[in-house]
Structures are given as C-alpha cells and as structure tokens.
Amino acid sequence: MKHYTSIHDIDNINSWIEEAKALKLTPLKHLELGRNKTLGLLFFNSSLRTRLSTQKAALNLGMNPIVMNVSGDAWGIEFGDGTVMNGNTAEHIKEAAAVVSQYCDIIAVRAFPTLTDKVKDESEEVLNAFKKYASVPLVNMESATGHPLQGLTDAITISEHKQKERPKVVLSWAPHVKALPHAVANSFAQAMQKMDVDFVITNPEGYNLSPEIVGSTPIINNQEEAFKDADFIYVKNWSSYDDYGKVNNTDPNWMITKEKIGDAKFMHCLPVRRNVIVEDAVLDSDSSIVIQQANNRTYAAQLVLKKILENA
Numbered sequence: 001m002k003h004y005t006s007i008h009d010i011d012n013i014n015s016w017i018e019e020a021k022a023l024k025l026t027p028l029k030h031l032e033l034g035r036n037k038t039l040g041l042l043f044f045n046s047s048l049r050t051r052l053s054t055q056k057a058a059l060n061l062g063m064n065p066i067v068m069n070v071s072g073d074a075w076g077i078e079f080g081d082g083t084v085m086n087g088n089t090a091e092h093i094k095e096a097a098a099v100v101s102q103y104c105d106i107i108a109v110r111a112f113p114t115l116t117d118k119v120k121d122e123s124e125e126v127l128n129a130f131k132k133y134a135s136v137p138l139v140n141m142e143s144a145t146g147h148p149l150q151g152l153t154d155a156i157t158i159s160e161h162k163q164k165e166r167p168k169v170v171l172s173w174a175p176h177v178k179a180l181p182h183a184v185a186n187s188f189a190q191a192m193q194k195m196d197v198d199f200v201i202t203n204p205e206g207y208n209l210s211p212e213i214v215g216s217t218p219i220i221n222n223q224e225e226a227f228k229d230a231d232f233i234y235v236k237n238w239s240s241y242d243d244y245g246k247v248n249n250t251d252p253n254w255m256i257t258k259e260k261i262g263d264a265k266f267m268h269c270l271p272v273r274r275n276v277i278v279e280d281a282v283l284d285s286d287s288s289i290v291i292q293q294a295n296n297r298t299y300a301a302q303l304v305l306k307k308i309l310e311n312a
C-alpha cells in the first residue's frame with residue numbers, strides 16, 4: 001500500500017482486523033521496521049486522540065514522529081493553481097509539500113472541510129494537493145470527507161466486542177450545537193459496509209449522508225425503531241448534507257439515553273459533548289466502550305504505518 005487516504009484502501013477488512021489484534025498483543029514486535037524513518041504529522045485542525053495515538057503508533061514501530069500545527073504556526077499555504085499570491089497565503093503547496101517530503105518518509109495530514117463549499121470539500125483539495133505534490137506516502141488523519149483511521153479503529157472494536165457472528169450495528173445521528181463534518185460517519189458507514197454486520201443508519205429527515213456513502217444501507221427516520229435489537233449503537237452528529245453544512249435540527253429527543261440503548265454497546269469517536277449527544281448515565285456505565293475504542297486508534301494507525309513501511 002502506498003497511501004492510506006480512504007477506507008477503500010483496505011483490501012481485506014477481516015485480515016486487517018486480525019493483523020491489528022496481533023499488533024495489540026505484541027506492539028513492540030516490529031521496532032526495527034521504522035528505525036531511522038520519520039513520520040511528519042501536519043494538523044490544520046485540533047486533535048487529541050489522532051495526534052497522540054498516531055505518534056504512539058510510530059514510536060511502537062521505531063519511527064521518529066515530528067508534529068506541526070499548520071494553522072497558526074506555519075506560513076499560510078496556497079492551494080489554488082496560478083493564484084497571484086498577494087493575499088494572506090505566503091507559500092504554495094507545491095513548495096511546502098516538496099520540502100516536507102525531504103524531511104519525512106511518510107506524511108500524515110488532518111484537514112477538515114469548509115462546510116460552506118460542497119464542491120471544494122468533495123474535491124478533497126488539501127489531501128489531494130499533498131498526494132499530488134508530496135513525493136512520499138500520505139496518511140489521512142481526517143479530511144473533508146473521511147476519517148479512515150477512525151473507521152478502521154471502529155471495525156477492530158466491533159470485532160473485539162461482538163457476542164454474535166453477525167451483530168446489528170446502528171449509526172445514529174445525535175444533536176449538536178455546531179456544524180460538524182460528515183467524515184467520521186462516512187468512514188464508519190464504509191467500514192460497516194465491508195464487514196459482516198447487519199447495518200442501518202438512523203437520522204432525522206434532511207440529514208441523510210451523501211447518497212454515494214449510503215448506497216443500499218437502510219435509513220430509518222424513527223430512532224426507536226432503528227435501535228430495536230441493536231448490539232452496537234454508534235453515535236455521531238453531522239451537519240446537513242443536502243442543505244450543506246447547515247444545523248437545521250437540534251432536537252434533544254435524539255440525544256442518546258440509557259433507556260434508549262438497552263443492552264447495546266455505545267460507541268463514539270470522541271470528543272463527545274455530555275448531555276447534548278449522550279447523557280452521563282450512558283458514558284458512565286459499562287454500556288460505553290468509547291475508552292476501549294480510543295485505545296484501538298494506536299493499533300489501527302500502527303497497522304497502516306506498518307503496511308506502508310513494508311511496501312517502501
């Protein structure tokens with residue numbers, strides 16, 4: 001594998017899950033693989049889990065991680081072609097990506113969507129510019145439309161916690177005050193569509209994800225009906241896709257409660273707003289596996305880096 005930018009870069013999700021579980025048992029087994037190799041992590045947006053777990057994954061493989069908060073710390077980067085750069089951007093991605101490629105063996109990038117310009121977001125301007133102008137492999141640490149390290153993590157976590165061969169997994173929208181990206185929900189849906197699970201999505205009307213992502217997955221607008229016999233309830237807010245980036249619904253009746261989830265396991269990528277997305281009683285109970293889920297971020301990232309290093 002050269003780059004890891006989408007869930008579609010996973011050729012066989014079941015074998016990847018098994019390999020990740022093996023790494024989790026002996027995380028330091030491949031300490032030689034990354035010796036004297038550098039991983040550059042570039043953040044255009046905030047992070048706690050991705051920033052730390054991806055560095056931890058690199059360290060477990062003997063790599064040296066170097067990190068930069070691009071927004072604020074670096075020079076403003078220009079992505080437009082042929083732009084007369086007399087505004088706020090000081091250097092072009094052509095130079096920036098070429099320069100960083102000389103310092104790093106792998107580059108990992110986080111760059112969220114604008115949520116105001118659908119065409120621009122769906123073109124994955126930042127991620128694709130790095131892919132085009134960097135000369136080393138690229139890892140997506142959450143882009144405009146996808147968070148494939150999270151999606152892989154979620155697949156591993158469901159495989160670890162499932163009690164039956166084909167569990168029922170529900171992706172539920174929940175309310176939030178801000179306009180949030182679709183990336184986590186998109187990659188989760190794509191991962192579940194590759195797994196042997198009974199997968200449904202529940203969201204209010206006007207909140208369907210992109211039809212390209214939904215595919216043939218059932219969308220049930222009645223949350224209670226969707227949660228019936230669920231084994232895993234994966235919760236995430238996203239802004240409207242049709243009325244792009246808008247927050248048209250903050251109905252608190254969509255918040256996840258202990259009563260609603262029954263015997264299902266609660267999952268969320270984090271960070272999560274308590275008593276907006278989900279009530280304390282869920283997060284503070286054994287129904288919640290969000291901490292175990294976040295732990296798996298390390299092994300998902302480690303597997304991805306290992307596959308790229310082995311291919312180098």
Ligand SMILES: NCCC[C@H](NC(=O)CCC(=O)O)C(=O)O
Nearest residue numbers: 142180181183184269270271273
């Ligand atoms: N990387 C995991 C989620 C990142 C982002 N969440 C957020 O921006 C939450 C911010 C807040 O709650 O203020 C998202 O939804 O894609």
Ligand SMILES: NC(=O)OP(=O)(O)O
Nearest residue numbers: 047048049050269270
């Ligand atoms: N889940 C996740 O990606 O968390 P961070 O935004 O903190 O990296």
